[in-house]
Every structure is written in structure tokens, then in C-alpha cells.
Amino acid sequence: MLQEKPTRRISASEALKVATEVLAQDEMEVSKSTRKEKDGPYFHFVMEEMDICNLPLDANPDESVNQIDSGIYRQLHFVASFDRRASLGLILAEPGAELDLDDEYEYDELWLEATKISKPGDLFIRDIVKGGQADIMGIFEIGDRVAGIDQFEFRGFDQFVDILGSMPEKASSVVVHFDRKLRSSNAVNKKEKPSTVSIASHGAWSMKGLRKAQEDSFVLHEFDTTSGKVLLSGVFDGHGGDAASKSVAGLLPQMLSSEIAVYKYDTLTAMLENTWNKVCESYREGCVMLDSSCVADYGKCVYFNLIGSPMHVEHYH
């Protein structure tokens, strides 16, 4: 299925046939009810994975470039889908709430930093349960704020639990939005260099509205560069499915990160423009090379989108 040339890739209808076959095989092995339970989070996982393509650095042996110390980015707004039947594996708390935790709580500093500026009703990650769903995903930090659940906003822990409980019976997974603060200590920067402009607060919100499908996408990331922090934000309005908007939202931060690592001394403007052009090329070529294999198959993305939610695969033969 993962052919580098779009013309050699199988068509959507062929892919559907394959998917149907795979699902039918599964059905023979395990009973339908247990399979369904597994499929929901799994398909969400596949969908999310498809948006994240690991990109190789532009290999340049002449320059000793360390990818680790430069170009690292943190996602400032992210979405996670949890299996609804299991516990989230997160300990959530409102600032100031008393919790029965070990006396020597190792994350106190992170927690205090994150909740320093907060409002009543804000809900933060106080701790991550070892081996729980969230721990396995490995994307959470202490002090991340819960921004919303599905398409709903909420105030306070009780309302969060209410909304969680009122999700439709059939839903096997629940989508939760998180955001986190910039690491850069703006307050310190401001004192040292009173002329610089600082970011006081940032945030994003996306709604499906009256449309049947959400085709918009956005990014909100913080990058470490040798000359300080960079905030990257962008809105992508997709049409004809969300393959393009999701691909760009996934590729742009990764490619900019590579760009920053390789061309340390170039201007941000040049790096951003270069990255955008690379993203466009990659998208049009339909795949991104990694060890001469294709890691992002947009044909497949489109295929999933054309038939609506991936959960519907089995209905259309």
C-alpha cells in the first residue's frame, strides 16, 4: 500500500477491499464484540499516527549538527483520544485542591509553575499514573491544562467528569484537548531586554460548526533555537477532506524543526518559507521518503476521509 509513486499506489476502492478483508479475518478469530472494543482506539491511533511522519534530517556530514540541542519543539495544543472503557491514567486537579499524594511529591515545582497563573475552574494534570493509558501515550507533562473535551468547554473537575460520563454509550473512545504554557520565561526576558515583545498568553479553538466533517487543522508549537524560543502558529482550512490540512499540520513542525537544526544561522523568515515549500512538495509528491520507504500515504488518508469516520469502514462494502 505504501508506494512512493502515487500512480503505483492502490486506489481507494482497492484499499477498501483490503481493509474489509482484514476486518473479516479478524472477525473469524475473535468475537465481534471484543473486536469492536479494540478497533475504536486503534483506528484513532492509526489516524493520529498518519498525521505524524518522522522525517529524516537533510543529511549533511560536513556540518556537525546536533539535532537534539536545537530545533526541539513542544506542542502547545494537542489532542488525545482515550479508550473510554479504561481509566484515563491521569490525575487531574484544580489549583489549590488538596490531594492525597506522597509527601515527597517530585513534581511540585512543575506543578506550581504551571498553575501560577490560573483561574478557578481550570483543570491541570497533577500526575500521570504509571502504566496507565496516558503514560503509554507518553505525550503528557505535569501541568498541562485540559482545554476541552470533544467539542465542549467546561469549568472545574465536576463538570469535566459530567461531560465525560454523558458521552454517548456507543462511543468507544473519548477525545480530550490539552494545552500547555510556553517554557520561555517571558517575565525574565522582559526585565533584561525591555525592548522585546513577549507573549502573554496563547490559545486555539476549533469547531466543526454546521458541517458534517471537521476539515480545519491548526498548529501551536514552541521551538527551541540557538537564539531563543520561537512560537509557531498556523491555521489550515482544508477542502475535499482533511488529508491536506492534517498533513500540513503534522509535517510543518517536524520539517521546521529539521530546518532549524540544519540552517542554524539563517533567518527565521527564510527557514519558514523554505519549510513551507518543502511541505508543499512532499504533499504533492504524495509521500515522504524515509530510508526509501514511504511513511505518509496520503492516498490512504484521503481514503479514510472519503468514507467519513474510520469507524464506518465495515458498513460500506
Next chain:
Amino acid sequence: MLNIIINQLDEDATEGALFASTGGEDLFAGTTATIAAISDSELTILNCGDSRTLIVGDPVDEKTWVQFVTRDHKPSDTLEQERLLANPDYSDPQCSMGKYWIKIGDYRYTLSRSLEGSFVTSKGIVSTPDVYKIDLKDVVKNTKSNCILIQASDGLFDVLDNEEVAKDAVNFRKAGLDAKECASQLARLALKKGTSDNVSVIAVYLD
């Protein structure tokens, strides 16, 4: 299969791609992009398509709340028309009943730049962005206070004009809402005003 595809894609004049009466099977998903990168006091904005980036704030001269706005790449834009007409390979913009579009293959596009598949790109819907480099110090100086960077998809701007968005955003900030709440309130406002499109909003408060 085709039925399903048509159901999924709403026929809407404000959307990028429209189905012609026949409908085709080669629709390739596309996307507009409006991207901002902020470091220290340097701001770079990349814009391709009809999403927008705005810089707003309390006005110094009490005239306008909008300090900066990107140019929409639509077939109705004169510069875009010139660009499309200059290249013989490109499809020409057309207009009827006050609505502009570009017909490519089986589809009508109501934007003139965006990231598309190779065929549509070769017909003039290119992904070349407008690039803006802005010294944020000047911008923040020009606004008395409450400087905000707003990025949103056309779902917001279909129902609210730049000034309305700017004024509302500044008022939200003054009322003590944080940036996420400001973004979500703007999205909600667009929905209340009857937008039929997806709405995505990013707000960044600048000091």
C-alpha cells in the same frame, strides 16, 4: 462510493472546492494556510489562500482596531486575476452573479492559491505564499495596549469583518479572558452569526 463522497463534501459556495454537476473521482484534498512564527520581536507571517492573520489592538488614533491583515488569495482579487491571466497554462477566473471561481477539471475553486495536488497546481492554484516580515516592536508601539495576533479560517471571516473580530478580541482580553477563551469565544460568535463552515481560531496575546 461516489454517493458517499458527495455526502461528505457539502456543496457550499464559500468552500474551496465545489462539485460540478457531473462530479469526478479525482478530487485531491487541498488546504489553505496562514502561518506565523514569533521569535523575540520578529514576526514572520506566511499566507496562502483565504485564511487570515490579523494583528489587532487598541487603536492609537481611535480609527482602526486592525493593525495588520494578510491579503486573501481569491479569484476576485485584482492582483490574483492579473497573475492568472498572465499565464496561458492557467485557468482563467470566471464570474457570474457576483461570485468568482476558477474551473479546473470537474471542480470550481473559490480561492486562487492553496496547497493542492499537482494537476490543480499546474492550472494556477499555486501554493506560493505571501511572506510578511514584521517588527513586532513597532506594532506593539502603535497599539496603546491589548495587542493580539489572531489567525482564523474563513469560517470566521465569512460572518464577521476584520474590525468586528478585532474589537471583540480586544474586548475579550480586556474582560480578563485568556487567549484560549478568546479564541473559543470568537469561534462561538461565528457559529452564532450563522457560519456554515468549520471555524478554527488561534489567539496570541502580545505585550
